[in-house]
Amino acid sequence: MRMLNEHAVSSATKNVEESLDATTARLASLIYAHTPHDGVFSQRISGLYLSRFSQITMDSVKSYYLPSLSIVAQGAKSISMGQEVFPFGRSQMFVFPVALPIAIKATQASDSEPLLGFRLELSPQKIAELVLKVFPKGLPPVRQRSAGYVTCADLGVVDAAKRLMDCLSNPGDGELLAPLVMDEILIRVLRSPIGVHVAEMGITDSGVQRVAKAIAWLRENYSHQMKVSELAELVHMSESSFREHFKSVTSMSPLQYQKALRLHEARRLMVTGSVDATTACRLVGYVSASQFNRDYSRFFGSPPRRDVARLR
Numbered sequence: 001m002r003m004l005n006e007h008a009v010s011s012a013t014k015n016v017e018e019s020l021d022a023t024t025a026r027l028a029s030l031i032y033a034h035t036p037h038d039g040v041f042s043q044r045i046s047g048l049y050l051s052r053f054s055q056i057t058m059d060s061v062k063s064y065y066l067p068s069l070s071i072v073a074q075g076a077k078s079i080s081m082g083q084e085v086f087p088f089g090r091s092q093m094f095v096f097p098v099a100l101p102i103a104i105k106a107t108q109a110s111d112s113e114p115l116l117g118f119r120l121e122l123s124p125q126k127i128a129e130l131v132l133k134v135f136p137k138g139l140p141p142v143r144q145r146s147a148g149y150v151t152c153a154d155l156g157v158v159d160a161a162k163r164l165m166d167c168l169s170n171p172g173d174g175e176l177l178a179p180l181v182m183d184e185i186l187i188r189v190l191r192s193p194i195g196v197h198v199a200e201m202g203i204t205d206s207g208v209q210r211v212a213k214a215i216a217w218l219r220e221n222y223s224h225q226m227k228v229s230e231l232a233e234l235v236h237m238s239e240s241s242f243r244e245h246f247k248s249v250t251s252m253s254p255l256q257y258q259k260a261l262r263l264h265e266a267r268r269l270m271v272t273g274s275v276d277a278t279t280a281c282r283l284v285g286y287v288s289a290s291q292f293n294r295d296y297s298r299f300f301g302s303p304p305r306r307d308v309a310r311l312r
Helices: 002-033 124-134 155-169 171-176 178-190 195-202 207-220 228-234 239-250 254-272 277-283 289-300 304-311
Strands: 039-042 048-053 061-065 068-074 076-081 084-089 092-096 100-108 115-121 149-152
Touching: 002 048, 002 068, 002 115, 002 155, 061 254, 068 076, 068 084, 068 155, 076 115, 084 092, 084 100, 084 149, 100 254, 115 155, 124 178, 124 195, 155 171, 155 178, 171 178, 178 195, 195 207, 207 228, 207 239, 207 254, 228 239, 228 254, 239 254, 254 277, 254 289, 254 304, 277 289, 277 304, 289 304
Parallel strands: none
Antiparallel strands: 039 048, 048 115, 061 100, 068 092, 068 115, 076 084, 076 100, 092 149
């Protein structure tokens, strides 16, 4: 009898694995169909981004992302945030609960099997609504925070992501069904092993939400001089506690975060606004042009003029 039970469990596990593999392959084919070439592409469904990369990248691609859920449908990559590095690959998902400057590397990709990624921005307001349903008795204690979290994506999450992709083919589905599927994805993520960390995004006065509030201020006032003590006061924390929480959630200090934010904004202004480095330097709050050039070169790997010419 015991052998029969073990055989039944083994068979069921094998069926789930086969279903996950087939569903992930279908998600990969849909991503490939909606990415005409290498790059990152925004979709008609708000907050949905798809990516394709056909080569391993030796140098990191620097970007700035809002809180997101990422799923790899094919290949593998690593994401760096501050001092932390998070490698993940096929059928794995990665979540970061606050807006962050990040560095991405494609670690497994080729012309025949490109890296294919699915990214969905997370809404703290929507998570706040769903947390009450998923955790009606309150959140379990959070012992250790990080800038990001990696776990295996189960069949339910991957299947929901595939169905969200299916909505792209029908405008009516995109308007009526996509919001429901997005809620399902969030509920399944909240019920996953990393769900409690995502849930903190929607809990008033949680450590994550306080850091998010400080980040929102920095994003709106990146060109202003900032005192950490005043930022801590804004979110009703002591300076020492704020520094500790900020570092645990972003893997960088508030000053390091502000510098990265300024450099990303300067880059955006030069690429899309057709301003020169001197003007961008001043607009983002730098006093010294030479210091701006040094910081920019160190952060992005090349001086402003060369980097912007390459991007264009």
